[in-house]
Amino acid sequence: MIYDLIIIGGGAAGLFAGASLPQKINGLIIEKSASPGKKLLMSGSGQCNLTHCGSIKDFLSHYGNQGKSIRSVLYQFNNDALISFFNQRGLPTIAREDGKIFPKSMKAQKVLDCLTSLCKENGLSLITSSNVIALEQDEKSNRYSVICKDQTYRSKKIIVATGGCSYPTTGSDGSFFSVLTKLGICINPLRPALAPIYVEGYPYAELSGTSFDTVKLQIRSKEGKKIAERSDSLLFTHKNLSGPVILNSSRFAVSGSYLQIQYVPSLSKEELFGLLREKHDGNQKQLLSVLQELLPLPKRFLEVICKRLSLSANQKFSQTAGSDIKRLADLLTNDTYRISRLEEFNKSMATSGGISLSEVHLKTMESKRFPHLYFAGEILDVDGDTGGYNLQFAFSSAYVAAQQI
Template sequence: MEICDVVIIGSGPAGLFTAINCSGDDRKVVILEKNKTAGRKLLLSGAGQCNLTHDGSIKEFLNHYGENGRFLRHVLYNFNNDDLLDFFRKRGLDFISNENGKIFPETLKAFDILNILLKECEKRRVDIRYNKNVKGVIYDKEERKFKIKTVEKVYKSNFLVIATGGKSYGATGSTGDGYRFANSLGHTIEPLAPSLTPLFIKKYPFKELSGISFENVFISLWRNNRKIRETVGDVLLTHRNISGPGILNFSRYVVAGDVIKINFVRTENEEDFRSEFVRKLQSNGKIMIKTFLKEYLLPKRFVEKILKIAGIEEEKCSQLSKEKRNELIKMLVSFPMEVEKLGDYHIAMATRGGVSLKEVNHKTMESKILKRLYFAGEVLDVDGDTGGYNLQAAFSMGYAAGRDIAKNL
């Protein structure tokens, strides 16, 4: 048995940053990592370039975590995106942002982010133990200590931090262990599902249009013939599914059997579009319908596919029957696609659900059920949009947890 002040399970951004912020010369802080290296999922972020955070205001950040954004309000304001960038800049790494506000290290290498975190852990004498697969955790009420069991030994600790991530990208080590540990310590686990994931469509019609994308189109979600949510975002057609930031961000609300409708012509009023569309058809009667649709700046291959689906061949505008015209308008302003399934955890970027936020102090990340137990990162029931929001949340939660532990050590 090994005695510790703090044991942290998981060496992702949340775990590493918790350790950095609670460490000290007279403290024994140990990170237990099941993999042979740290931060494996971090190294995959942003296609290896690490989209660390976003350049928006923190007030605006809160709109990017679904219905649970309120939980993060305190930690995001207490350690915001500027604070995060300053941490790395002080250690020699600068940043760039793209036209969408995503922020990356100027080297475009996720390893440079991880390397700074590991060097800081080393500097602060944080002991990272690799290849340590935690089998279970218990709380000894008599000793008032946590006991963390691995194959080799038992670690006894005053404080325990569960920062194991979710279930997405399981090959990186995120296999849902944290939910089991939390539940064994009395915590409720909200239903889990993949998030930030593509949508697979029944009888998917766009297999041959892989790579075609649409910017800032209207996307609506329908369930039982009723519209329950809508958004605006970018959509990407792949050979297997629909993806792109707009779809990925929307996926947290979707279940199999829902219908996604996409407005490819970005019109806000369907009736106004219909009236204008009919008027233009009538005034361009001699023009081929394929040529007429160029006005809407749609990809050529997409137009050809839409016309085929609508049953329209080589026809002039004046030859278009009312039935075909209505079908074409429907294809353009509310193309319906029934969701067969969501992309599974192996392709999902995040996990929806997790440790119930009702049971965690939103200011400190400490459990409301068990003193000196903390959570940080994706193991909690909060997931963000693409664009650096999840990493920012992980660092902000790690900062809050680490500082509170340091105060109470």
């Protein structure tokens, strides 16, 4: 049998490609895992953050350096179109105050059920626990052979949606990149994205679970050049730094570069020093009490800050030397660390790197060198911020590819 379409990968992008086909076809989805959509079920802590509110123009800045390149993909099937797609198919959505869009049920399983049902309606059969080990093109007919361990399938058209390397236990383990490399397709270096960051001399293990609503963060090169700057929430874990401000900046973090945190983003070092100096003379309150009154920061964190500077949190503020006040102001506005590494793929939400966008016609998602071979989702060198941006790209690229079938 020669299929009209084979989709390699039964994750978010692969299933959405099948669900959004313009007409019923004779097709096949080949999934490596025992069941489809495992990573989709994990998204949004099981609630499935589908996309984000706002103008699609504002999405472009949430994909790092690749945002402008994928404009045509996102514009062809934007966040409003995605919301309408699900609403019209019996899956209503809701918007949270933070702009994140979820299914009204707040259950990722409902999204998976919807997509698998639509794939079936569109004529696609699903094969699970089947690992594709090779992909071959018949140049005369432009048809493809999809070679699995125990079976070979033939198809007129192929959509590759095998994902990246993050959460490999879901089947998204990056093994298909070697298949593409054998075809000569350029794969940009793979590294974790949306990942916690490890720093040298991490001092906040005892504050694991402590979070800040907003801090200002900068990533600087080894030479001190500013690479990225962002304001968002921060989380201390037992071993590393996390939270949206870290995860969304991790694409710019490399070993040996520097991370700088400003815990009170509304105040510069000089402004904070001046504020503390105003309260200094004759102040009989404890150092910790003064810091708590002036700064919207957790008490335990301020105690650790004092400890790091070898200051007693209980000493009278009037007895705190001016040089120590300067050190406090500097640490709270310029806490700088050398980055040692990112978290591994098994604890990273996305993958940076993948198929170079120069390999793809971004208006159709078709390979520039292999006719009727299409790509969608995280297998491409695109990684977005937290908040639904990665799923939006997966859905948008899958939709664009599906319209070519």
